[in-house]
Amino acid sequence: MTITLYSLCGADVARPFSPHCWKVVMALHHKGLAFEERPLAFTVVPTVENGASKTVPVLRDGQELISDSFRIAQYLEEAYADAPSLFGGQGGIAASRLVEGYSQHVVHGAITRIALIDIHDMLDPVDQAYFRKSREERLGRSFEEMAAGRDAAIAALPAALQPLRHTLSFHPFVGGATPLFGDYILFGALQWLRITTGSIHLPPDDPVSRWFDRCLDLYQGVARAVA
Amino acid sequence: MTITLYSLCGADVARPFSPHCWKVVMALHHKGLAFEERPLAFTVVPTVENGASKTVPVLRDGQELISDSFRIAQYLEEAYADAPSLFGGQGGIAASRLVEGYSQHVVHGAITRIALIDIHDMLDPVDQAYFRKSREERLGRSFEEMAAGRDAAIAALPAALQPLRHTLSFHPFVGGATPLFGDYILFGALQWLRITTGSIHLPPDDPVSRWFDRCLDLYQGVARAVA
Known part of the structure; x- marks a missing residue:
């Protein structure tokens, strides 16, 4: 099962820059999870995952689709409870x-x-x-x-x-x-x-x-x- | 054993106003601890407990003497670990x-x-x-x-x-x-x-x-x- 993170970029797809997406990148590494990042341009974001969200980050993890960086972190904390905690209680x-x-x-x-x-x-x-x-x-x-x-x-x-x-x-x-x-x-x-x-x-x-x-x-x- | 909190007041001893001392008042109530508050004027503070601190709050709990509101909260969390937590981890x-x-x-x-x-x-x-x-x-x-x-x-x-x-x-x-x-x-x-x-x-x-x-x-x- 692959985790996909939809994030944000400009003309250069190799330089995703959104602060909220970087929070999730670091949280995924913190949890030791493999994932694929798909940086998108501003005007492409609303089309992703059938219009699931107007903003990124959006995380696809199997059947789960979560938007908003904080809600993604809370999801990771619960779904991967055995990995290092993101919050410390x-x-x-x-x-x-x-x-x-x-x-x-x-x-x-x-x-x-x-x-x-x-x-x-x-x-x-x-x-x-x-x-x-x-x-x-x-x-x-x-x-x-x-x-x-x-x-x-x-x-x-x-x-x-x-x-x-x-x-x-x-x-x-x-x-x-x-x-x-x-x-x-x-x-x-x-x-x-x-x-x-x-x-x-x-x-x-x-x-x-x-x-x-x-x-x-x-x-x-x-x-x-x-x- | 009585807990004493040295705090800060102006001319009216019944109106202690220091933000840092109010943190400790609330923390002591949170832990369900009885205590005596002794509000002091600015220029009296440096004489308290033999010059233990230039600032209040100062907490006397038996043999323990602690200054600084955050350090007092950490002390209360450890010394009264069975009472409700002040930090949640x-x-x-x-x-x-x-x-x-x-x-x-x-x-x-x-x-x-x-x-x-x-x-x-x-x-x-x-x-x-x-x-x-x-x-x-x-x-x-x-x-x-x-x-x-x-x-x-x-x-x-x-x-x-x-x-x-x-x-x-x-x-x-x-x-x-x-x-x-x-x-x-x-x-x-x-x-x-x-x-x-x-x-x-x-x-x-x-x-x-x-x-x-x-x-x-x-x-x-x-x-x-x-x-």
């Missing part, structure tokens, strides 16, 4: 939603302000049109306005990561001594920044940079191999 | 540091900008002098500048709470179906705002307001009784 599952909230509502905003034009430029023309329209509506400003604020956004990134830096002053991973899904949530955000812009825009001696390097080293460097 | 302990980081580096900043003058006005004159000097140095601006930004700070509070609101869209407490220490971390912050300013400055139908009310109802309304 019920309290870890619940608190990981706060990690997700912090990532999506603090970190993602900071990254979007840096990477938006880079993401656009990675896409095929048909996806560029979709991306510009949907993002300008969501953000309430034009791409040109976002581009003008890019340097300020890079300067603001370290402050947005202060809660993560605080956590890493106590243990090497968000999950403690070893990584858990909370790490993959925040890793996915910075991996998205790295793949789309070529850098995480932090000093190499920042504790967040060192943690990010530790995550890139996991699972035979699977995440480092995409650049 | 090892993953919960680790992820709670991210909750702490979010609370201290996102939520506390938003609250400080609202409550600073109110806190000052609650203190005895000797503590007012200490508080103004130490906070103006830490914040890099005068109390008068902070006061001028109070309305803007209140307007900015809902956005700072978006990660918590996200979490509460999945379960009634940060800890899941029932509260854990992650709830008390964020409850402590808003209880600090409530006691010092008389309000949490959020609409009553905000999911964060409803969650805060649920926390005020815990343990026979012990936190609601201080206002």
Whole structure:
């Protein structure tokens, strides 16, 4: 039985960049599961698995079809309970939603302000049109306005990561001594920044940079191999 | 054997307001432990227990003397392992540091900008002098500048709470179906705002307001009784 992960890419299928899909890639490796990743362009996503979801990640595991990165992680935790835990108990599952909230509502905003034009430029023309329209509506400003604020956004990134830096002053991973899904949530955000812009825009001696390097080293460097 | 919690107050000893001390009050009730709370003024704190700590909370439990709210919670979890868990497993302990980081580096900043003058006005004159000097140095601006930004700070509070609101869209407490220490971390912050300013400055139908009310109802309304 093959596990299939539908993820997101631009014109280059070898460089999937979605933060939410990277969470699932790392979670599948964490569980030691073999899988096939199928990166798709933005405008192809709604056609996958007979229109099962408007967004990726989507995971097909035999008869099971699951969308949303957190629900996929919870599915993997239950379906592969004998493999290493992604959450370290019920309290870890619940608190990981706060990690997700912090990532999506603090970190993602900071990254979007840096990477938006880079993401656009990675896409095929048909996806560029979709991306510009949907993002300008969501953000309430034009791409040109976002581009003008890019340097300020890079300067603001370290402050947005202060809660993560605080956590890493106590243990090497968000999950403690070893990584858990909370790490993959925040890793996915910075991996998205790295793949789309070529850098995480932090000093190499920042504790967040060192943690990010530790995550890139996991699972035979699977995440480092995409650049 | 009596447990003693040293906490923080202003001129009115009946209104302890420290966010970190409220975390411990809630954690002690969570564990079902009887304790005596001794609220102290800012300038008295460094003299307690022979100068054991420059800050409160400080917990005395028989031969044990522990400072720092998170370390106290970890102590209670180990020393009273048969009582209800504060973390729901090892993953919960680790992820709670991210909750702490979010609370201290996102939520506390938003609250400080609202409550600073109110806190000052609650203190005895000797503590007012200490508080103004130490906070103006830490914040890099005068109390008068902070006061001028109070309305803007209140307007900015809902956005700072978006990660918590996200979490509460999945379960009634940060800890899941029932509260854990992650709830008390964020409850402590808003209880600090409530006691010092008389309000949490959020609409009553905000999911964060409803969650805060649920926390005020815990343990026979012990936190609601201080206002």
